[in-house]
Amino acid sequence: MQTVRDLNDLRAAIASFRADGARVALVPTMGALHAGHIALVEAAKRPGTKVVASIFVNPKQFGPTEDLARYPRREAADSRMLVEAGCDLLWLPPVETMYPEGFATNISISGVTEGLDGAARPGHFDGVATVVAKLFNQVGPDTAYFGEKDFQQLQVIRRLVTDLNFPIDIVGVPTQRDDDGLALSSRNIYLDEDERAKAVALPRALGVAARAIARGNLPADVLAEAQTSLISAGFTVDYVTVVDAETLTEEPAADRPRRLLAAARMGQTRLIDNIAISLD
Numbered sequence: 001m002q003t004v005r006d007l008n009d010l011r012a013a014i015a016s017f018r019a020d021g022a023r024v025a026l027v028p029t030m031g032a033l034h035a036g037h038i039a040l041v042e043a044a045k046r047p048g049t050k051v052v053a054s055i056f057v058n059p060k061q062f063g064p065t066e067d068l069a070r071y072p073r074r075e076a077a078d079s080r081m082l083v084e085a086g087c088d089l090l091w092l093p094p095v096e097t098m099y100p101e102g103f104a105t106n107i108s109i110s111g112v113t114e115g116l117d118g119a120a121r122p123g124h125f126d127g128v129a130t131v132v133a134k135l136f137n138q139v140g141p142d143t144a145y146f147g148e149k150d151f152q153q154l155q156v157i158r159r160l161v162t163d164l165n166f167p168i169d170i171v172g173v174p175t176q177r178d179d180d181g182l183a184l185s186s187r188n189i190y191l192d193e194d195e196r197a198k199a200v201a202l203p204r205a206l207g208v209a210a211r212a213i214a215r216g217n218l219p220a221d222v223l224a225e226a227q228t229s230l231i232s233a234g235f236t237v238d239y240v241t242v243v244d245a246e247t248l249t250e251e252p253a254a255d256r257p258r259r260l261l262a263a264a265r266m267g268q269t270r271l272i273d274n275i276a277i278s279l280d
Contacts, residue, residue, distance in 0.1 A: 001082060002089045007097055010138060013089055017050040024050050026141035028132060031055040032072035032186035033081050036176035040145040041085040043173045052139050053082050054091040056098060061127030072186055091139065098134060107133055109163070112155045112248045116261060117272070120238050125156050132157055136166050144168055149175040149183045151259060151274040155248055175273070177203065183273045190269040199266050201233030205240075206275045210260045213242060214278040219251075226262070235264040242277065255279070 004010045017024055025044035029037050037053075044051045055078060062068035075092070082090055106126050112118075113125040136144070146154045154172050161168055176184045181203040182196075191199055209226040213219050219242045226240045244252035245259040252258050258277040263270060 001079070001087050003079065003092060004089060005092045005094060007093070007138060010089075010091055010093075014052075014140060017088075022048055022050045023142045024052060024139065026135065026139045026144040027051065027053040027087075028135050028144065028146070029053060029055055029078075030057045030071070030186070031078050032074060032189070033078045034176075034184045034186065034188075036147055036149065036184040038081060038085045039176050040147060040173050041082065041087050043171065044143065044145045045086055049142075050088040051086070052089045052091055052141065053087045054093070054135055054139070056093050056131065056135075058098070058127055058131040059095070060099070060130055061124050063121055063123065066121070067187075067190075072189060091135075093138070098131065106130055107160070109156055109159050112152065112159050115248065115250070116152050116239060116241070116243075117263060118152070120263060125153070128153055129156060129160050133160060133164065133166075136161075136168060141168055143171055145171045145173055147175060148172045149185065149273065151261060152248060155246070181207075183271075185271065187269055187271070191266060195234075195266045195269065198234045199271060201230060201235065202262060202264060202266075202271055202273050203275075205229045205233075206260055206262055206273055209240070210275045210277045213258075213260070230262070230264050235266055238263040238265070238270070240264075245276070 002013055004013055027040045027044055041051055041053060057071055059068055079090060107129040108126050109129050118125050146157055148154060158170050161170055180200045182200050205226045209222045212222045223240050227237050230237050240262040241250055242258055242260050243250055245257035259274050260277055261274040263272045
């Protein structure tokens with residue numbers, strides 16, 4: 001695996017891949033890798049495709065009271081994991097490459113950013129869209145892989161690609177989970193032993209609620225029960241809601257693909273999760 005920190009070196013490496021006739025797949029990350037990230041790399045591996053993973057802890061997507069300073073950084077361990085997964089190139093851009101002095105451009109997407117985490121974390125998706133657009137321009141991939149755990153983010157990226165005519169296929173990869181069902185997340189390391197044991201209430205509540213809604217129970221009643229269940233387990237709930245799986249609008253039609261999304265805090269750690277609601 002090549003490890004590249006200079007933009008000119010990155011472009012030279014990508015040009016070499018292209019000269020050999022390879023396609024390029026990008027897996028953007030903020031590091032602190034786990035099995036969920038590795039699943040993205042493995043999904044990206046195809047005959048004739050070179051896989052590029054990026055690690056950049058993006059300051060523009062953290063709010064002033066969020067965990068930028070303590071966000072886990074473990075470059076050496078991440079690099080070893082990517083080598084073992086068969087990644088071809090690791091792009092490690094420095095902050096001054098991503099946001100040089102005088103940087104003044106911000107990408108803002110309406111619609112899919114306006115509720116859920118967009119409401120809870122003002123400016124977050126501007127930071128996501130801006131950094132991902134830069135990564136797309138730097139790497140020039142044919143495909144890019146994102147996890148479905150960050151479902152709103154996935155829809156934001158799809159909107160970005162459609163609106164700005166990026167010639168990139170966006171692939172969503174199913175959420176990877178621990179044996180007890182908790183969605184894998186770099187932030188899970190913040191949970192102490194007791195909080196980790198309680199956190200499994202989040203996927204369990206979503207599973208119960210999704211099945212109840214699929215059976216035809218009133219979503220408002222089901223969501224109220226899910227919120228009560230999470231509060232009883234020790235969570236502080238930001239939201240539990242059903243949205244249209246494409247537009248993220250609430251109160252979607254029952255014959256449309258729907259997604260149940262939740263964000264809740266266990267202690268000081270904010271967890272998000274989601275689950276599809278069956279159309280059967």
